[in-house]
Structure formats: structure tokens, C-alpha cells
Amino acid sequence: MTYQETLDFLFNALPMFQRVGASAFKKDLSNTHALCHHLGNPETKFKSVHVAGTNGKGSSSHAICSILMEAGFRVGLYTSPHLKSFTERIKINGEEIPEEEVVLFVDENKDFLEQLRPSFFEMTVGMAFWYFAKEEVDIAVIEVGMGGRLDSTNIIKPEVCLITNIGYDHMQFLGDTLEKIAGEKAGIIKEHTPVVISQRQVETKSVFEKISGEKNAPIYFAEDYFSISKLKDEELAVYEVKTQDASFKLELDLKGNYQQKNLAGILQSIAVLQQLGYRITQSHIIYGLAQIVKNTGLKGRWQMLGKDPWIICDTGHNEDGIRYITDQISQYSYQQLFMVIGMVNDKDVSKVLSLLPKEAEYIFCQANIPRAMPVEELYQKALKAGLKGQVEKDVNDAIALAKKKATKEDLIFIGGSTFVVAEIKEL
Numbered sequence: 001m002t003y004q005e006t007l008d009f010l011f012n013a014l015p016m017f018q019r020v021g022a023s024a025f026k027k028d029l030s031n032t033h034a035l036c037h038h039l040g041n042p043e044t045k046f047k048s049v050h051v052a053g054t055n056g057k058g059s060s061s062h063a064i065c066s067i068l069m070e071a072g073f074r075v076g077l078y079t080s081p082h083l084k085s086f087t088e089r090i091k092i093n094g095e096e097i098p099e100e101e102v103v104l105f106v107d108e109n110k111d112f113l114e115q116l117r118p119s120f121f122e123m124t125v126g127m128a129f130w131y132f133a134k135e136e137v138d139i140a141v142i143e144v145g146m147g148g149r150l151d152s153t154n155i156i157k158p159e160v161c162l163i164t165n166i167g168y169d170h171m172q173f174l175g176d177t178l179e180k181i182a183g184e185k186a187g188i189i190k191e192h193t194p195v196v197i198s199q200r201q202v203e204t205k206s207v208f209e210k211i212s213g214e215k216n217a218p219i220y221f222a223e224d225y226f227s228i229s230k231l232k233d234e235e236l237a238v239y240e241v242k243t244q245d246a247s248f249k250l251e252l253d254l255k256g257n258y259q260q261k262n263l264a265g266i267l268q269s270i271a272v273l274q275q276l277g278y279r280i281t282q283s284h285i286i287y288g289l290a291q292i293v294k295n296t297g298l299k300g301r302w303q304m305l306g307k308d309p310w311i312i313c314d315t316g317h318n319e320d321g322i323r324y325i326t327d328q329i330s331q332y333s334y335q336q337l338f339m340v341i342g343m344v345n346d347k348d349v350s351k352v353l354s355l356l357p358k359e360a361e362y363i364f365c366q367a368n369i370p371r372a373m374p375v376e377e378l379y380q381k382a383l384k385a386g387l388k389g390q391v392e393k394d395v396n397d398a399i400a401l402a403k404k405k406a407t408k409e410d411l412i413f414i415g416g417s418t419f420v421v422a423e424i425k426e427l
Helices: 003-013 030-038 057-070 099-116 120-134 178-188 205-214 259-275 282-290 292-296 319-329 350-355 375-384 395-405 418-422
Strands: 047-052 075-078 090-092 139-143 160-163 195-197 219-221 227-233 237-242 247-252 303-306 310-313 337-341 361-364 388-391 411-415
Touching: 003 099, 003 120, 030 099, 030 120, 047 057, 047 178, 057 075, 057 139, 057 160, 057 259, 057 282, 057 292, 075 120, 090 120, 099 120, 120 139, 160 178, 160 259, 178 205, 195 205, 195 259, 205 219, 227 259, 237 259, 247 259, 247 282, 259 282, 282 292, 319 350, 319 411, 337 395, 350 375, 361 375, 361 395, 375 388, 395 411, 411 418
Parallel strands: 047 139, 047 160, 075 139, 160 195, 195 219, 310 411, 337 361, 337 411, 361 388
Antiparallel strands: 075 090, 227 237, 237 247, 303 310
């Protein structure tokens, strides 16, 4: 099979939540166990860090990976969804899995895959574990796809688990309260395995304490160990970090304000690894956090695409993510704000739309995936929310229209869905 034929097999023959949504969701781990057993249980052949959460799990995963790379480890990184290329999902030391390895995996296992019929996500998890074991990584950072308890990644036995935060997202699968969602995310907590919680939340604290207690798992609420405040944005975002014993500054090349909520969890996860004997110094932390994008290739997190006018994109798409985005936009100086927005059709978007700035001029668009909300439907919902603008279905045509309308003193924001950001040509 050629690489393109292999991708066609992956995308067309197997259900894919990224494209179709609910029909791809599996409610047990039997397929993942069966596939990994067929592959020789590769998940048992490398150390790992497991990262879950509603927001921040992707950024935190990349940050931890970058620090471990600076410390000299050979680091696997599994994340989802991809933005531009399938191979973004599986990396070692920032290098994407070669296309020929993707072809090899499918060629070697095609008969079994056709017999088992795993979901797209189950199969990519198996591919990642197979590749990390084959390439003998020292440690892999594994991001949960959705939830935790029933997520395909949840067959590993990690060194430490990190849960970033709990918010309202994927409620049709994970539950309609923060407590229920936390219960699903807490499913990654393993027997006697340390778990770090980035943000202490009133509704979820007792859930994590109960489950960690049942598992005899040491629990660390990161805010008890690190106090984080953002000082300024320059070339890098500058933070002041205070511990019981010290105060110091750290710089991040991720400039979204929401990284302030992620940083304590990242630092505490590294502290746990240090306690377990991993040789990670303060300089590794400093350089790792300052070079996350360079080391790992992370895209789409408060990414600057242009100046005069400012053009910024971000993959934040749920209530918490949009709150941080609108707050950070308000800190910029501009004459007119243009919002190029598209969303998916399997979520209640009314709350997100209610959070968007009313004074902006909107250009509504539609990502080229089955899950995308039809742009006319989004437009009608937006009108009811008091937002004004027009429809330009194609993402890049919508961006071009915003650029045509904007002056050098304006700001253009592109987002509302990961899949809108994924289609930006300049990304």
C-alpha cells in the first residue's frame, strides 16, 4: 500500500471521532486490549506519563515532553487530534512518525484490523504504542483522547498521572455535571501511582480524593506546591513561580493566558518524576518551557499568524477555553475585532456563543468535516445570541475576507473549533 492508500484505509474503513463524532465512541477497552495483545503488548515496554483533562492536556503534554527532551531522554509523544497531518499524533523527540512506518503498521496488521474493526482512535493508540516500543523510547507522554476511564490510552501503567482541569465538554459521553466528568477523567488514576491535579476545583476535589484513596495513589494538588502569576508578554510569556522555599521566573513560548492554569501541574508532574529518580534539573525545566514549540512542533495554541493587523488563532472551543480567549483578546489594543468562527454540530454551542464579544464583526465558516455545524445553522444561532456578521463557508475564504475588511489597527481571531484552526493555510 502507498501512504495515501494507507490513510484512505484508516480514515474511510474505520470510524473516526474527529470526523463523525458519537458513532466512533467505544464504551469499553476490549478492542484496545485485543489489538495490543496482538501487537505483543507494546504498552508494557516503555515508561509513560498519562495526561487527562478538559482543557490544557495537549499543552501540558507538549511541555512535559519538551522538558524531558532537554533532560536528554528519548521521549515519545502521543496527542490528538492532528491539525495538518496524521503523523502529528505520534512523535519521538519532536519528529513525527515516518510515513513508511504508518504504512508498515497497517500492512503488517491489516488482516487483524479488518477482523477486529477497531475505531480509528483505538488503532492509532495501538500504532503509537507499537512505534514507541519498537523505537525503544525512554518515556512517552500519552494524552488522553476523551474522558479517561474508557479512553483507549488507559491501558498503560504510568509513572505519574496528570489531570489538568475539569470543564463542560463531551457531556453526552462523560456526564452533565463536573462531578460526573471528573469521575470519568479520574479513571486514569492507577494503584499506587502518583496523580497530580493542576487546578483545585470545589466540585471535583472530593472526587479525586476519593478515587485516589481507593487506589492508594498519592495525590498532589499542584496549587499547594506552586503559586503562579503571569508578569508580562514579551517575545516569551514571563511567569513568576513561588514555592515554599523559593521564588523564580520562568518563560514560556506558549503565550495563551490559560497556560498560567497549566504551569503548576506541569511543574508538579516534573517534581514527581524527580522524586522517582529522573535526572531533571532546573535548567532542563527553564529551557524546556522556553522551547516547547521548537522542541515538539505544537501548533494552534494562541498562535500568531500576522501583525498589522494582529492575526491570532487558538483551538480553544468549550466554555472555559472561550472565556480565556475572550479575556486575552480584551487585553489587546485594536480598533475593530474580526472573529472568524466555526463550530461542530454535536455540542450545545449556545453557552459558547453567549460568551463571545458582541462588538466584534463575525465571519462564520464551516470546517470540511462531517461533524462541522452547517454554517447557516451556526449563523442563525449566533444571531439569537446577539452576534452580527456574515457567512463565508470556506475557512480560508473567510480569513481572506477578514483580511480584506481589516486595517492595520484591527485584530482578527480565528477559532471556535480545532477543525477550523486545522484548515488555516498559514498554520
